[in-house]
Amino acid sequence: MLNDTMPTSDSTPQSSYQTLGRRASGFYQVTFSDQAMKMLNELPVDDQLHMVSEMSELNEEALQRHSEKIREFSRDGKTFYRLAAGDFRCYFEVKGSTLYAHYILHQHTIADFLFRNNRPLTEEVLAEKDASFWKYLEATLKW
Numbered sequence: 001m002l003n004d005t006m007p008t009s010d011s012t013p014q015s016s017y018q019t020l021g022r023r024a025s026g027f028y029q030v031t032f033s034d035q036a037m038k039m040l041n042e043l044p045v046d047d048q049l050h051m052v053s054e055m056s057e058l059n060e061e062a063l064q065r066h067s068e069k070i071r072e073f074s075r076d077g078k079t080f081y082r083l084a085a086g087d088f089r090c091y092f093e094v095k096g097s098t099l100y101a102h103y104i105l106h107q108h109t110i111a112d113f114l115f116r117n118n119r120p121l122t123e124e125v126l127a128e129k130d131a132s133f134w135k136y137l138e139a140t141l142k143w
């Protein structure tokens with residue numbers, strides 16, 4: 001069951017989030033940003049189920065284990081995790097007993113690369129359709 005919520009943490013973006021309503025002992029509640037929920041809804045049903053299943057099964061032990069599926073990195077002073085689920089990657093933060101899924105991105109895309117490598121990520125980059133996208137990319141790679 002999905003519910004509209006607003007995150008209360010000052011460091012969480014102030015857009016609306018969608019929450020998976022079930023939370024078992026020892027597991028996290030999962031909350032999706034607008035972008036993550038939109039992307040999740042656009043995926044084929046099998047990919048949706050796979051992503052939700054992978055997110056729902058995460059616990060503290062799984063996050064500390066650092067497997068091929070889970071990677072930890074820092075961006076803007078925050079600790080993020082990347083969960084690989086099929087051809088998609090979910091980028092999320094852990095805040096208490098909640099996983100805040102900020103982005104769901106297709107693997108091997110420019111947006112996925114930019115987020116992992118601490119480059120600016122904008123709506124234009126997420127869309128990868130804007131004519132200025134290639135100019136933006138060139139500007140981020142100049143030293």
